[in-house]
Amino acid sequence: KSEVISIAIQKGGSGKTTTAINLAAYLRNQGKKVLLVDLDPQANLTQSAGLQEEVEPNIYHVFKRLAAGQDAPVDFSLFRSNDMDIIPSSLDLAMSEMELVSIFGREKLLQQHLREARKKYDFIIIDCPPAMGMLTINALTASDSVIIPLQAEFLPLKGMRNFMKSMETVRKNLNPKLKVLGFLLTKFDQRKIMNQRVASQLSRQYGDKVFKTRIRTNIALAQAQEKGVDIFSFSRRSNGAEDYSNFGEEVLNRLR
Amino acid sequence: KSEVISIAIQKGGSGKTTTAINLAAYLRNQGKKVLLVDLDPQANLTQSAGLQEEVEPNIYHVFKRLAAGQDAPVDFSLFRSNDMDIIPSSLDLAMSEMELVSIFGREKLLQQHLREARKKYDFIIIDCPPAMGMLTINALTASDSVIIPLQAEFLPLKGMRNFMKSMETVRKNLNPKLKVLGFLLTKFDQRKIMNQRVASQLSRQYGDKVFKTRIRTNIALAQAQEKGVDIFSFSRRSNGAEDYSNFGEEVLNRLR
Numbered sequence: 185k186s187e188v189i190s191i192a193i194q195k196g197g198s199g200k201t202t203t204a205i206n207l208a209a210y211l212r213n214q215g216k217k218v219l220l221v222d223l224d225p226q227a228n229l230t231q232s233a234g235l236q237e238e239v240e241p242n243i244y245h246v247f248k249r250l251a252a253g254q255d256a257p258v259d260f261s262l263f264r265s266n267d268m269d270i271i272p273s274s275l276d277l278a279m280s281e282m283e284l285v286s287i288f289g290r291e292k293l294l295q296q297h298l299r300e301a302r303k304k305y306d307f308i309i310i311d312c313p314p315a316m317g318m319l320t321i322n323a324l325t326a327s328d329s330v331i332i333p334l335q336a337e338f339l340p341l342k343g344m345r346n347f348m349k350s351m352e353t354v355r356k357n358l359n360p361k362l363k364v365l366g367f368l369l370t371k372f373d374q375r376k377i378m379n380q381r382v383a384s385q386l387s388r389q390y391g392d393k394v395f396k397t398r399i400r401t402n403i404a405l406a407q408a409q410e411k412g413v414d415i416f417s418f419s420r421r422s423n424g425a426e427d428y429s430n431f432g433e434e435v436l437n438r439l440r
Numbered sequence: 441k442s443e444v445i446s447i448a449i450q451k452g453g454s455g456k457t458t459t460a461i462n463l464a465a466y467l468r469n470q471g472k473k474v475l476l477v478d479l480d481p482q483a484n485l486t487q488s489a490g491l492q493e494e495v496e497p498n499i500y501h502v503f504k505r506l507a508a509g510q511d512a513p514v515d516f517s518l519f520r521s522n523d524m525d526i527i528p529s530s531l532d533l534a535m536s537e538m539e540l541v542s543i544f545g546r547e548k549l550l551q552q553h554l555r556e557a558r559k560k561y562d563f564i565i566i567d568c569p570p571a572m573g574m575l576t577i578n579a580l581t582a583s584d585s586v587i588i589p590l591q592a593e594f595l596p597l598k599g600m601r602n603f604m605k606s607m608e609t610v611r612k613n614l615n616p617k618l619k620v621l622g623f624l625l626t627k628f629d630q631r632k633i634m635n636q637r638v639a640s641q642l643s644r645q646y647g648d649k650v651f652k653t654r655i656r657t658n659i660a661l662a663q664a665q666e667k668g669v670d671i672f673s674f675s676r677r678s679n680g681a682e683d684y685s686n687f688g689e690e691v692l693n694r695l696r
């Protein structure tokens with residue numbers, strides 16, 4: 185039985201892509217079969233995995249085929265990088281938002297595409313764009329659970345509440361089994377009072393839903409992305425590797 | 441003659457909202473009449489200006505009226521905060537992306553709405569969402585120039601090139617006068633090698649288009665947003681106030 189997890193929040197720069205690739209790498213290192221899906225037209229996950237962002241076919245072509253009623257098997261746009269399978273994205277995906285508007289069952293295209301993949305992988309991790317549009321709705325509809333990364337600051341906390349409202353709507357109308365796996369604080373700096381204050385506000389409001397692990401600010405995470413590798417391959421002893429390893433362990437514990 | 445400036449890049453967390461409110465405040469302090477427009481469904485600019493994010497009528501209602509062929513005068517959804525006029529946003533705006541798809545002239549709705557406002561204000565500053573969708577296209581079509589904020593890291597630099605391609609398309613098909621006012625490095629830390637390296641890569645590629653001022657990382661900028669005020673009202677002696685003041689001066693010099 186596979187677990188499909190979306191990494192989502194509409195606030196930009198929350199650490200969605202960084203969390204997607206490094207969580208996936210942790211799970212791979214634990215011997216799990218992992219599939220990454222890049223659902224952001226920016227193609228940052230594709231780039232972080234070391235692929236060119238205009239690689240084809242990609243998830244845009246999957247949506248096009250499915251929208252036209254054609255078949256798109258899982259390996260139609262499957263690539264391999266960092267010992268993990270990935271369905272890449274490209275800038276073309278920005279067109280899907282508009283192209284899918286009038287397609288019947290448009291919210292369930294990704295769910296349909298991943299039906300086969302669920303039999304092959306232990307985990308499917310979906311990186312979402314910074315928006316609550318058709319792409320993120322497709323991801324949430326296809327998912328069993330959601331991880332919500334956010335910086336412990338004012339604007340991200342404000343945005344999180346709106347995100348929860350939109351997620352509720354998806355749960356009610358499209359995917360009743362969708363659950364919040366947890367909130368992950370990223371770029372955390374223990375010395376910043378605002379980080380501490382927002383962290384305790386979040387814990388007061390959501391209790392155990394907030395992951396105990398906080399991802400500390402660590403430039404190695406950005407350097408790994410530049411090299412196109414995950415943090416464990418780039419610098420096993422970095423804070424980033426330690427934090428994402430602890431986080432990965434918490435994720436596995438929550439799914440037992 | 442007024443200057444309409446979009447603050448845009450699809451990379452999330454680049455400092456678009458922080459730049460919009462603080463550039464506008466600098467221009468206000470120089471005696472200019474300024475209008476802020478929040479074109480992001482997250483409504484971060486609305487929140488940073490101290491307004492509630494569900495305030496109505498807002499830009500969503502403007503688009504709805506214009507799409508229905510009705511009139512929407514400038515003061516239809518005008519509020520005042522921090523001694524500046526602002527057209528706020530709300531979560532409803534996320535629906536506009538889909539609602540505008542089949543509307544004739546959908547890319548020019550904001551341009552149409554701001555025609556009157558150009559006579560009243562010296563500057564109109566538009567905060568864009570982290571996406572290259574219908575909302576950002578409306579902003580670029582309505583604008584004279586664009587300021588592109590980005591962190592000096594790998595993913596933002598990669599994303600910037602795609603953004604420039606999309607901007608070219610808008611210039612060719614919708615707004616031939618659109619110009620890049622410049623690239624602004626945000627959350628800059630002189631000690632980080634990656635920041636220095638990306639900064640010199642950007643200067644090599646775009647020369648004088650890169651603003652000399654770099655906005656240093658400064659928690660006061662986030663604290664000001666929490667209080668709903670601009671950095672000059674919050675902490676006049678902070679690095680954030682100094683940097684946005686120097687930046688504002690550079691903007692005025694480029695427009696002489």
Ligand SMILES: Nc1ncnc2c1ncn2[C@@H]1O[C@H](COP(=O)(O)OP(=O)(O)OP(=O)(O)O)[C@@H](O)[C@H]1O
Pocket residue numbers: 195196197198199200201202203224226228312313314370371372399400401402403405406407409450451452453570593594595596
């Ligand atoms: N813990 C961290 N420490 C330092 N840098 C980080 C950390 N997490 C992410 N980053 C950097 O911050 C930037 C934003 O992170 P990332 O791109 O993962 O966020 P995102 O939510 O996916 O952004 P978007 O909204 O654009 O999709 C990137 O340049 C990334 O390298």
Ligand SMILES: Nc1ncnc2c1ncn2[C@@H]1O[C@H](COP(=O)(O)OP(=O)(O)OP(=O)(O)O)[C@@H](O)[C@H]1O
Pocket residue numbers: 194195196197314337338339340451452453454455456457458459480482484568569570626627628655656657658659661662663665
């Ligand atoms: N120079 C800075 N120093 C410290 N924090 C900053 C700075 N600039 C912005 N921030 C903070 O970083 C976060 C992201 O900035 P901001 O929201 O302005 O970016 P954005 O590009 O508008 O994001 P989005 O893509 O979600 O619209 C905010 O919490 C903001 O307070």
Ligand SMILES: [Mg+2]
Pocket residue numbers: 200201202224228229311312313
């Ligand atoms: Mg991302």
Ligand SMILES: [Mg+2]
Pocket residue numbers: 456457458480484485567568569
């Ligand atoms: Mg913003």
